Amino acid sequence: MRLTRAGEYGIRCVQHLARHGKGTLVSRKEIAVRTDVPPHFLAKIAQQLARAGIIEIQQGANGGYRLLRDPSEITLLAVIEAIIGEISLNDCVGRPESCHNSPLCTVHRVWNKANQQLRATLQEADFATLAKEDPCCLTPFPETAGHNGPIGKK
């Protein structure tokens, strides 16, 4: 009952892009290095984010990823569900024979409530707010302070 690594990586990726703002192209390599995600794994995650309409992928030399929406319009829920699918805490709790197709089952109802709450909480959190309030992730970037990071590299 935990978020998968892929889900966490997706959040890191969008978080990083959000700091650059909507529309800014950031190389996969930079994101991978800065967020500590295996590059090839990031590629797969990025494809899912792209399919969900959250980012756009630019191929070719000097390619990379860019946010399609403003960080304020991207929620934690959207990012997570783009990657792991719709959150579902329980398949069906209760005896299959009696409850499998019955949303009337009380245990089932508790899970549904919990599930809705969880999704609501994650939907309330957008990346603009997350970045604004966050005291621990606001390290400045190389390009604002000169150019010596892994971006140019050569």
Next chain:
Amino acid sequence: MRLTRAGEYGIRCVQHLARHGKGTLVSRKEIAVRTDVPPHFLAKIAQQLARAGIIEIQQGANGGYRLLRDPSEITLLAVIEAIIGEISLNDCVGRPESCHNSPLCTVHRVWNKANQQLRATLQEADFATLAKEDPCCLTPFPETAGHNGPIGKK
């Protein structure tokens, strides 16, 4: 991000015992058959429930399990966490270097909120209430209607 089978089985087990009431001895076999749980798997789950003080195990011939507490005092949360450990939706979301030990991270805070909500919701649900409200799991038992079920068997 789903409840494990073991967790679900634990709920079924307690649910079944709850219908018999606190203190009533029910054989593992009956529970396994009636809740559609593999007997050996149930044994393992029962041991965890016993360690958590929810049920008591009686060994030997005509042994079985019995509830130690009144169903009204047993919550979904207690049963689930007895089996899968304390619910933790995220280990730590955010970059490990910057946020791993920082509960200040906003993303982290969202997860903590979601986690608390989830646990609270599951804690509100006790098995007496669950059974009372439940229209789909209230089939009568053999021993109230005579004796022909798998209990005696011979």
Next chain:
DNA sequence: CGATATAAGACTAAAAACATCTTATATATC
């Protein structure tokens, strides 16, 4: 065109979940 970057999905490895099996121990009944 060639260098470089990502696309897409096949493939592998590791971990977790799920389930069973074996040996030991406890208890009721005879």
Next chain:
DNA sequence: GATATATAAGATGTTTTTAGTCTTATATCG
């Protein structure tokens, strides 16, 4: 007390999911 029966406890095996890598293809810049 011996025997049959039921669970204890954990070793073992299987399957599924997660995590990560690799390869071939494609797109873009210079």
